Amino acid sequence: xxxxxxxxxxxxxxxxxxxxxxxxxxxxxxxxxxxxxxxxxxxxxxxxxxxxxxxxxxxxxxxxxxxxxxxxxxxxxxxxxxxxxxxxxxxxxxxxxxxxxxxxxxxxxxxxxxxxxxxxxxxxxxxxxxxxxxxxxxxxxxxxxxxxxxxxxxxxxxxxxxxxxxxxxxxxxxxxxxxxxxxxxxxxxxxxxxxxxxxxxxxxxxxxxxxxxxxxxxxxxxxxxxxxxxxxxxxxxx
Amino acid sequence: xxxxxxxxxxxxxxxxxxxxxxxxxxxxxxxxxxxxxxxxxxxxxxxxxxxxxxxxxxxxxxxxxxxxxxxxxxxxxxxxxxxxxxxxxxxxxxxxxxx
Numbered sequence: 394x395x396x397x398x399x400x401x402x403x404x405x406x407x408x409x410x411x412x413x414x415x416x417x418x419x420x421x422x423x424x425x426x427x428x429x430x431x432x433x434x435x436x437x438x439x440x441x442x443x444x445x446x447x448x449x450x451x452x453x454x455x456x457x458x459x460x461x462x463x464x465x466x467x468x469x470x471x472x473x474x475x476x477x478x479x480x481x482x483x484x485x486x487x488x489x490x491x492x493x494x495x496x497x498x499x500x501x502x503x504x505x506x507x508x509x510x511x512x513x514x515x516x517x518x519x520x521x522x523x524x525x526x527x528x529x530x531x532x533x534x535x536x537x538x539x540x541x542x543x544x545x546x547x548x549x550x551x552x553x554x555x556x557x558x559x560x561x562x563x564x565x566x567x568x569x570x571x572x573x574x575x576x577x578x579x580x581x582x583x584x585x586x587x588x589x590x591x592x593x594x595x596x597x598x599x600x601x602x603x604x605x606x607x608x609x610x611x612x613x614x615x616x617x618x619x620x621x622x623x624x625x626x627x628x629x630x631x
Numbered sequence: 632x633x634x635x636x637x638x639x640x641x642x643x644x645x646x647x648x649x650x651x652x653x654x655x656x657x658x659x660x661x662x663x664x665x666x667x668x669x670x671x672x673x674x675x676x677x678x679x680x681x682x683x684x685x686x687x688x689x690x691x692x693x694x695x696x697x698x699x700x701x702x703x704x705x706x707x708x709x710x711x712x713x714x715x716x717x718x719x720x721x722x723x724x725x726x727x728x729x730x
Contacts, residue, residue: 424712442636449644454675458682459643467635473642479678480650482671487654488663494655506651563722566694569686570701570718576679577705577714588673589680596681600688609681616677621670 401496403528410525411533415516419541422453422512425571426542429457430549432567435559436460440550447546451510451539454575455479461568462606471606478613486514493521494528505532513538584625592616693725 426447433443438460450456455476462472486509494502513535520530559565576589596612603611657663663671687694701718708714 421711424710428712428715438636439632441632442640445632445637446640446643450640450647452647454679455643455647458678459639461682465635467639469635469639469642472639473646475678476643477646477650479675480647482675483647483650484654484657485663485668485671487651487656488658489654491655491658502655503652506655507648509651563693563697563719563726566686566697566722567715567719569683569694570697570715570722571711572679572682573698573701573718574705574711574714576676576683577702578709578711579676579679580706585673585676588677592677592680593684596684597688599681600685608684609678612681612684613674613678616680617670617674620673620677621666624666624669624673626665626669 401494401528402526403497403501403532405529407525407527407529408533408536409529410527411517411520411530411535412537413533414520414530415513415534415537418512418516419537422538423541423545425453426545427549427552428567428571429453429460430546430551431553431556432457432460432549432571433546434550434553435556435564436463437465438463438550440547443550444543444547447543450476451507451542452476452480452483453510453542457568457571458609461572462609468605471610475606475609475613478610483509486511489518490514490531493531497528505535508532508535508539510535510538510542587623588616588620591619692729693722696725697721 429447430443433446438446446456458475458479459472462468462475487506490509494505517525517531517534520534556562556564559567579585592612592615595615596608599608599611683698687698697718700721701714704717705711705714
């Protein structure tokens with residue numbers, strides 16, 4: 394443990410600053426949250442199951458992937474493994490905030506880490522890059538997204554009960570298109586296409602030959618291994 | 632609440648929290664190699680790609696045109712809701728035409 398004495402600043406004012414700065418991003422999250430809630434309803438996830446999932450899992454992309462393969466009897470192992478794969482990236486987020494929060498008491502930091510999410514994290518890290526030091530900001534940014542997510546998914550579940558047959562509106566394609574939109578939204582550079590192509594090909598084969606929903610794991614691992622092998626690294630070490 | 636659903640949700644939550652906490656915990660005890668970091672960075676995209684595949688194989692029409700619309704709207708606007716709406720409308724419209 395290298396918590397070398399220096400206590401980190403954490404103020405109520407910082408929390409409010411974080412909350413306020415994250416409002417626009419939270420509105421974007423809320424539109425997706427509403428879609429998620431409606432899809433959850435259509436999938437047969439009950440009101441209380443939906444609320445529980447969004448509070449205790451709180452990781453939208455992985456929850457959507459879980460919904461996509463959510464049919465009874467539930468493929469528990471394959472769902473949990475898919476969630477694990479999509480959320481592995483959270484290790485990077487957690488690692489990156491250590492220098493900021495290391496001065497705080499562990500029993501303050503660890504509960505707070507549950508709220509850490511992609512959007513809140515990236516707003517907070519941008520603020521820190523511009524000189525912000527108050528750890529309350531980190532809590533505020535993540536909390537804003539958490540509130541938006543839980544409220545909008547619950548609301549979406551209620552709206553979802555008003556929609557009739559999803560296929561009549563093309564909504565049976567909603568999951569696929571949400572994943573595609575998230576994927577295209579994450580595009581940064583040409584190299585990204587390489588792991589996507591490998592993943593797509595492996596998932597295609599997996600879909601044809603593997604039982605259940607293991608094509609997700611097959612494609613995900615193949616794409617990620619291909620990226621790990623061939624990715625342009627900042628400082629080439631090996 | 633269905634008991635297998637409850638079990639699944641609780642397991643999803645445990646796995647996700649452990650991942651959130653472990654990065655923070657690991658720093659200083661263990662260094663991520665650049666390759667491992669690259670693997671973690673590209674993993675979500677690979678999983679998302681895999682999730683898109685079955686619908687495209689099962690129903691290339693209207694799947695592929697809808698995917699193109701979603702891609703274009705997403706790149707232009709960066710708005711997930713609009714991108715989804717565009718793709719869904721494309722699916723609906725093509726089904727009207729093809730019947």
